[in-house]
Amino acid sequence: MGLDHFRSKIEHMRIQVGKQRREILQLQRAGISTASAELLLQRMLAKIDGLCDERDRLKKEDGSPMKGRVLGGRSW
Template sequence: MKLHWVQNEIAQLRRAICAQEREIATLQRAGVSTASAELLLARLRAKVDDLCRERDALRRSAPAASK
């Protein structure tokens, strides 16, 4: 169950990253500072990286748990 939740959270964050990248592009075209938006994007990417590590650990432990 936890693996499924982590996978869904990764998918949701990846959609948020795409939206944030589009927002940054829009702000850059408008000539507006994007520093805070880029910081948010970095935090989103770091969170996805953490969740991917957690997902990989859950996948490795799943076969061992069933034995």
């Protein structure tokens, strides 16, 4: 799996986290327990952390010439 795969997976998971957070808010407003939904959210966030770690490891291995630069940023 390449770097682009991890980037797209991270983006997809972040979208899912946003949906999960909105769902939790709706449940809270309705007075419904959110314990299981919050546990799922924590697992999703842990998965994102793992994907980010793997992405960062691949970036180091890649030795990309843009290393250390922000997209559209200056090279100091």
